[in-house]
Amino acid sequence: MLRDGGLSRTQLDAQLRAGVLERVRRGVYAATSYVCSAARASVAHGGVPACVTAAEHLGLWVLEPDSAVHVWLTGDGHRYQHDGCTCIEHWDDGARTDAFGLPSVPRILRQVLTCRGVEEFFVVLESALRMGLIDASGVAWLRRHTNDAAREAIDLARADADSGLESLVRWRLRKHRLTVRTQVGIPGVGRVDLLIGDRLILETDGRVNHAGADLRHKDLVRDAHAAMWGYVTLRFDYALVVHDWDLVERAILAHVGAGRHL
Ligand SMILES: [Zn+2]
Ligand SMILES: [Zn+2]
Known part of the structure; x- marks a missing residue:
């Protein structure tokens, strides 16, 4: 992914015309083959994939795939207009590395909790435990940053669920x-x-x-x-x-x- 620099304007235009790169938002370009449509919509919206969209991206189980894209926007972010927008916005602060950096897995889980409720939170949590995508410190963070229902789910969660x-x-x-x-x-x-x-x-x-x-x-x-x-x-x-x-x-x-x- 390229943010302005790296290519001259002429090179950039040539690659856009050739379909090698596409513009997802002003100043943000992506190699066409690299970005899936959900990630592309998130970036066009001004954020990155969040919640169940991010979970699916990581190969975690979600109960109901959502045709709407869940987008993470942080406090200093902007919402952008784009074609065909049905995005669901998640506003909360937290560090990320670049325009395609997903939220951390504990943060994704907290987004699922607030958006989809504790049942889906439990399902995604067991999936993350099974895949080794959340560690003890991540679980501890979740305990501190969620509610009693989530803590009940954390207590019941195991790393060996099969589906x-x-x-x-x-x-x-x-x-x-x-x-x-x-x-x-x-x-x-x-x-x-x-x-x-x-x-x-x-x-x-x-x-x-x-x-x-x-x-x-x-x-x-x-x-x-x-x-x-x-x-x-x-x-x-x-x-x-x-x-x-x-x-x-x-x-x-x-x-x-x-x-x-x-
Ligand atoms: Zn959501
Ligand atoms: Zn949108």
């Missing part, structure tokens, strides 16, 4: 005070996503093309093996967990109420 769906299910089940273990190995079955009590298996399916006959057959074989060993399996996909939690919760609690998890 955002699994994190979300654990978070939503916490109030029922069930024993929930993750990635438990079961003979003849393999690793299951979540095990409630000793016998109730929850499988959360984030796979995009799970309708494939082969995969479905494998799931049925797993479930049959699990049943043979005395386990009960409940299987939920992304749409159910995220959009119909009430149904998912009642299904789980019906089994728990009947003692089938013991």
Whole structure:
């Protein structure tokens, strides 16, 4: 990325015409292949990617991808007009290195907390822990700069969650005070996503093309093996967990109420 210097005006114009560089904002140019559209919109808006946009950029899990770009603007910044703007602004102060420097991961997490709420904060936090993108000092900073709900999420968060769906299910089940273990190995079955009590298996399916006959057959074989060993399996996909939690919760609690998890 170039800020004014580096190229003469003539060189700059030539590269802009050739499509090698593009102007994202007055005085700020980027190599065309380098910038994704979200980063480009953030810079055109006068900031850098923030919140869930920044989290996605880093490969962290987010619950609902957002077509709007979340932009970080600091106190001394300016908002710029640009085409097709649907940006969501996050104003807070903090150091950054250049026009494309993302906020620190703890700061991204705090932005997610205020913008999307504690559930998504928990999901992104577990993802950051899993990927090693936040350390103890980052977690300590978050504790000091968030609220009680976030601190509850920090206390529950682990570094070994396998997917955002699994994190979300654990978070939503916490109030029922069930024993929930993750990635438990079961003979003849393999690793299951979540095990409630000793016998109730929850499988959360984030796979995009799970309708494939082969995969479905494998799931049925797993479930049959699990049943043979005395386990009960409940299987939920992304749409159910995220959009119909009430149904998912009642299904789980019906089994728990009947003692089938013991
Ligand atoms: Zn946001
Ligand atoms: Zn904008």
